[in-house]
Amino acid sequence: MEDLKLAVINKENKRTVIDINGIQIGKDFAVIAGPCSVETEEQTIKTALAVKTAGADMLRGGAFKPRTSPYAFQGLGEAGLKILGKARKETGMPIVTEVVDARDVSMVIEYADVIQIGSRNMQNFPLLKEAGRTKKPILLKRGMHSTLSEWLNCAEYILAEGNPNVILCERGIRTFETYTRNTLDLSIIPAAKEITHLPIFADPSHGTGKLSLIEPMTYASVFAGADGIMLEVHIEPEKAMSDADQQLNPNDFAKIMSKIKKLRQSYDSIVGRPAAGVE
Amino acid sequence: MEDLKLAVINKENKRTVIDINGIQIGKDFAVIAGPCSVETEEQTIKTALAVKTAGADMLRGGAFKPRTSPYAFQGLGEAGLKILGKARKETGMPIVTEVVDARDVSMVIEYADVIQIGSRNMQNFPLLKEAGRTKKPILLKRGMHSTLSEWLNCAEYILAEGNPNVILCERGIRTFETYTRNTLDLSIIPAAKEITHLPIFADPSHGTGKLSLIEPMTYASVFAGADGIMLEVHIEPEKAMSDADQQLNPNDFAKIMSKIKKLRQSYDSIVGRPAAGVE
Amino acid sequence: MEDLKLAVINKENKRTVIDINGIQIGKDFAVIAGPCSVETEEQTIKTALAVKTAGADMLRGGAFKPRTSPYAFQGLGEAGLKILGKARKETGMPIVTEVVDARDVSMVIEYADVIQIGSRNMQNFPLLKEAGRTKKPILLKRGMHSTLSEWLNCAEYILAEGNPNVILCERGIRTFETYTRNTLDLSIIPAAKEITHLPIFADPSHGTGKLSLIEPMTYASVFAGADGIMLEVHIEPEKAMSDADQQLNPNDFAKIMSKIKKLRQSYDSIVGRPAAGVE
């Protein structure tokens, strides 16, 4: 399918491993958890401590929120980044946060360990190029209607600027189904692993948009061969300023985490990595 | 979402269990395997024996094939049904086979233990009604662009005629992705379990259309909470008259079967049924 | 794109013209109008007289209605066909009516001048074959998610049985837009004309599902090069038993008809047939 000259293509049967504070993304299975939006210092740090205790590896939280309506909460901006900085200091957890404007990249990298580029910006080429000029790991979400080929070409934009540290993240595509908010396309995980050496995560929170479906789709993601999972957790989901319907409370998250660990052991002992059979 | 008066809705927190020759569909995890098309007696019986040895519970095989082109192989018709009858006699396996014409239902039920209604016929209402007038279990595949609500209404057509024995089967929906033939929507499995008491299977063969993706998506299906799996297996896939790209050989199928059994034990001990939390 | 051996392909730069009671489908521009469902004799004949007076060429009306829910009105069946027969007698208009069951074809052809095969049955291959064994003109609607290639292959099923009289009808495809019920794909009209010699109609009633959009999309259909238009008209739309939101009243239909006639003159004098440049 792909032009074999692209840097994203797995030509030598090796997988990219990205070290983030000792977590080996692409080798270890990793869990990113935290609130949709950074709302207050208390909300962020309490959530951070809760997800850390439950076993999460990295903290997510949005300071810049791309919203359909201009009148919806747009995030705290730099104030939100500073709160994330405090959460990192207090918990030692690496920070994953989204950037939506190429002009903010230099500011965001002061606070973030991983820069997220969201679904709506997958083909925001100036932003991809700016992200490529940093050395920070980039979590690149799939566009809502994008093919694997288009997605990998966007990753190529980052690699072409000199940054090899890209983590793909499937977050659901738009389909005709209305029961779910999006359709989490798990088959893209083994498909991606057939073509590219880049690690790939799944985001069952956005992928389903429905609290009750997050748990089964998390477990299914593990067995589709995902390198990690991204989950939205809020200390008080019912008070969340965005995505209130899809954020787990810390208690439910802890139960899921304990099962993820056991399931990964099953996966390693029964299936063995990689499922996609490239290597 | 659904009209609570529909018979397909799970109102009393009980799940439908369908007994097929001692296999408890909806309670036990079941595997349906066999060729896309019945081509010859030898091909069918050899494949049947191979999948039985590997641990499959039921034999699939198409005698009536809905094909995009009128000039493509349309199946052997009644001669194919007779071959399936012999395969049942020789192996003791229950037979799952598709019917595409309401006029053939009475003939097909003489040979089949489960009648399959395919994706293109999900909204073939006369066929649904005819299937509803039998007592045979009906495997009802989801339409390529259908919502859960539309699908359940089609199951309702069968129940409304007096046949409660419907098994849903997710077989992939059409999306913009071209790397896969369809997109297997695993989130519909826990979604369906939230609403209906009917069992639901996954078909990773049609759902991906790509041999290399069948294995990981089979394992993911188990952990999405599927009640069973349907897989295409051919004694010599490279000689198949239809779907040559997505039929497993018996050897690969046997390897997958042995892992499915272990994974189901993991699922039962770690996740516990049901994942969707309805009961 | 297409296999040049298919009978539907325009290889000799000639277009199929189908004579229906003196109307030259594929040559003259034709308007099919009438109620979604045949409900009563009075409703059908009053509507028939109204659309005839306004200038419609053929009467449509459904006796067999494919409905999402088994509990929705399913049409009057043969009693509906008899009412259509009376309407034909009284008005002299040819009748277009849908058949959904291969077993009903022989009955329907006693009352119908054109047999409609609806969107959900585009790939109901036994029904296509049965329709192909009659000599009646067949109005074949495009499936909601079907490509032009798949559609033409379905027409080929009819031609392969010996019936060359197929009229294609674009009736809207499913997209993510929710403001309209479907998305009327007018580009498929000149696209079809590049490949096939078969005439092609547009159905702005189902294509938009919204009363206010029917008028502009009817005019746009004329200039996309359609050979005709199919419109839902009901003597009292607010009392309709199906599709109440998209049926025109006779008064609005008459206004649209008078503009269609003038617009066709503009089309012929300014654009000239065919727009797609095949001939």
Next chain:
Amino acid sequence: MEDLKLAVINKENKRTVIDINGIQIGKDFAVIAGPCSVETEEQTIKTALAVKTAGADMLRGGAFKPRTSPYAFQGLGEAGLKILGKARKETGMPIVTEVVDARDVSMVIEYADVIQIGSRNMQNFPLLKEAGRTKKPILLKRGMHSTLSEWLNCAEYILAEGNPNVILCERGIRTFETYTRNTLDLSIIPAAKEITHLPIFADPSHGTGKLSLIEPMTYASVFAGADGIMLEVHIEPEKAMSDADQQLNPNDFAKIMSKIKKLRQSYDSIVGRPAAGVE
């Protein structure tokens, strides 16, 4: 459908008219034409003179090209803008050109009369805000998978910053059809006119991606009620550095222009504005 408080909503039954060098967008019917990419001064000025002679109102041409692959031609950047500036000087035509980076807005407005925001950037909110802080007319293309509601919310981002001069442009949505590159959704034109006071254009070049379909879809766009048309024209299409398959040559464009003028007269005399019946 829409929140009535949004500024884009037509609450007082008046339509936005935007004056661009004497062309009354939203009142007069306007044609924007020119090459996909600005390649050389000669190519741009020759094309500009040709489209002006044929009757185009504005010149389009891309200096910044969003491309799927990072290795595809990305446009000439500021050098391209300077060529457009010369073309404006030489022909007197207003310039429509795309901006893809919020940091380039201040530079682009020195050369452009209308700033285009492309399909991939419809939800690039920082870019929308930056465009909203200028007073330049903004041509906002619809996203490939976007609903009317999402699109209007993006226009609202521009209006909310104080710039009321937004022109919507339908450029085709992604569907399952492969014969066309996109599906030009003409029903969105009367749909938009029911809700918003903003003018709306159609782009049959991108909307179909196929040279032979541009002409009929242009005429259909006029009768769907579009306020104008955007067409790609290249002095030598076969040598174009991008979109070689969908650029008209000046000769064919001139023929289409002469028909557009006559068709608009038919539209005004037979249909009368607006088709959508809001006013």
